[in-house]
Amino acid sequence: MSDFFSSGWSIYIAVVTVVGLIACLALLIIAARRRVMAGDNTTGHVWDEDLRELNNPLPRWWMWLFVLTIVFAGAYLALYPGLGSAAGSLKWSSAGQHQDEQAKARALTAPLFARLAATPVPELARNPQAMAVGERLFANNCAACHGADAKGSKGFPNLTDADWLWGGSPERIKETITQGRQGMMPPIAAAVGSPEDVRNVAQYVLSLSGSAHNSIAAEFGHPKFAVCAACHGANGKGNPAMGAPNLTDKIWLHGWGEDAIVAMVTKGKTNVMPAHGDRLTPEQIHVLTAYVWGLSNSAAANAP
């Protein structure tokens, strides 16, 4: 009970509760005791000359219902939290109930997940039941960023193509989901050279994928690309070991064109895929891996 800054409040609430219950019982007993009434089934009170109050007694079993509610309240307070900060003998809490229900749900799905987890990823990607589970896991955990169709958007990679920042093998995908990734493009404009040099490098990068570019500027930029080659490779094909993207395809995660590339080189970028190892069970991650792997390997996944 963090709301209470001293145990005095807890005692106060407990006392008010108990006194209230006892007062209810006392009132009931006092009210139920025989009263002096008139002999003609009225309460003996007369208002405005001739208005009389008829005695219309409740059935006695009704009174026992009142008593029952008080007994119930006593039993409830003994079993459940209610008397100040006392936890009650059942030690019930809403968080505990939630955890119990989760545990129950886990126990219910455990056999299914155990079976799915024992199946290799390519085989799992052909299993419609596993893919239905995977689709739901994806919708709940991944779709917020990668989109309901997993095709991503600016800054959020498309998972349905063959282009992988960190590698597209089942093992690498599983690693990505479990541990998350932190992709870092350093601001290295100073190492490249003057702003002119940076623009030339940008033109060279555009030329790598065969995009529209200024070939003279690209020629000037080529030698400066050596700085970039440390991560992206001499041929610009990238390095999945460190999440360096392939610059020779037409996939532009953070924007296309000279301006976007210059901005990237000048300012750098840190892009994060959060770790899901402690949000999902290893079995769930296995199924999710198969689902994501299947998105870009549908030919292999659908093969008999």
Next chain:
Amino acid sequence: MTMPQAARARVIIPITPVAVEPELVSLYEKQKKIYPRSVHGWFARWRWTLVWFTQILFYGLPWLTWNGRQAVLFELTSRRFYIFDLVLYPQDFIYLTGLLVLSAYGLFFVTAVGGRLWCGYACPQTVYTEIFLWVEHRIEGERGARIKLDAGPWTANKLWRKSAKHAVWLAIGLWTGFSFVGYFTPVKTLWAEAFTLSFGPWEWFWVNFYGLATYGNAGFLREQVCKYMCPYARFQSAMFDRDTLIVSYDAARGDPRGTRARGADLKAAKLGDCIDCGLCVQVCPVGIDIRDGLQYECIACSACIDACDSVMDKMKYPRGLIRYATENGLIQRLTRSQMFGRVLRPRVLIYGAVLAAIAAAFVASLAMRHTFKVDVVRDRMTLARLVDDGQVENLYRLQLMNATEQKQRYHVDLQGIPGAVLMNAGDVDVEPAQARWITVAVRVSPQAAQALGAGAHPMRFEVAALGDASVKVSERSTFVVPR
């Protein structure tokens, strides 16, 4: 009170006890058991007709098969509610609301015309009490025998009769509980489970809860439910007026009451038609004397009418000393047709018009109901994205809910955005009574996007069931062009 006005105004009236010898009375009283005498006659036959009708309906409906499944089944786990040809989703909850509003207005209407007809003939409390009373009558005998049995010592005869009665009551109660659960669990499965006592925990709970509630309500609480628990008794006066047909004692004709020899001259004896036999009180299931006038306890079961008519027949007096009559009818000595003529009065007409309008709307909306439903959920994190060649793409998840019992194929189409293309929507198959989520992308060319301008633009998904082009569901959504 002949005091002058001026003097009256200043008089303060004190609350004073009346000078009557005081008596000790409890605020809570021990309930007096009521032993209604059995009764025969026109209204009793109507009551039993209604008992048979409602109970054949209630007990029988779960056993009816329709389209190869239980005709009426409310599946709580899968949240599908089958009522003959209808397959209802939780989204159809409005129909239940409509049904309840309809029932309420039906009750108002009937009450305004004929008083508590519902209470007297169709209310489960009355119906089960009627059945339980019949059992009691068969086992313990008529009113007098029952009173004697209860007052007498515990003999073997009393023990056997009491236990037999309670055994039959419990059996009826549990069968009622079983039938109730049969609306939520396939009744044939439940029947098989009953033999091996292998109900699930909730089935156990509800069979017993509903069963014991029936046993307690119809066996013990009876009229006390009507008197102390039912709100209808308390607000009925809001629907009554002086032209409402109620069970009434014709005091002008009956009083002064008194016993007399058969064929005695009433005028000479200065007596009315009421022979004060007390039969109308003995048959009353709520323990009132109808001759005291309309009382809130009266459930309008008309047992007293039947009882009185039988006495009138024996006395060779005309029937109807206790009869359905209106308050105005009794005071103004209206004939039957004059009383019925006053049924068409504003209160009844308004209740009737509202009832008819709601009923028509209810039936129409059921008849025009689509055989499937569509929900559109936009992707919220990324409202729009740029794809190949600067095209703008929005993502939607569509939930298609099949409310038929056949596999259906649906065609998804798009309206409202010029030049918009639906990317990955082929025709979609949905299994019987199942719901399916699909993801669709809507794409707009750079030129069209520019023409639209930045912002959200209204659009509609139009989904049609293949093979029945007339059924089309239109769901609104928006297409977002980024700035």
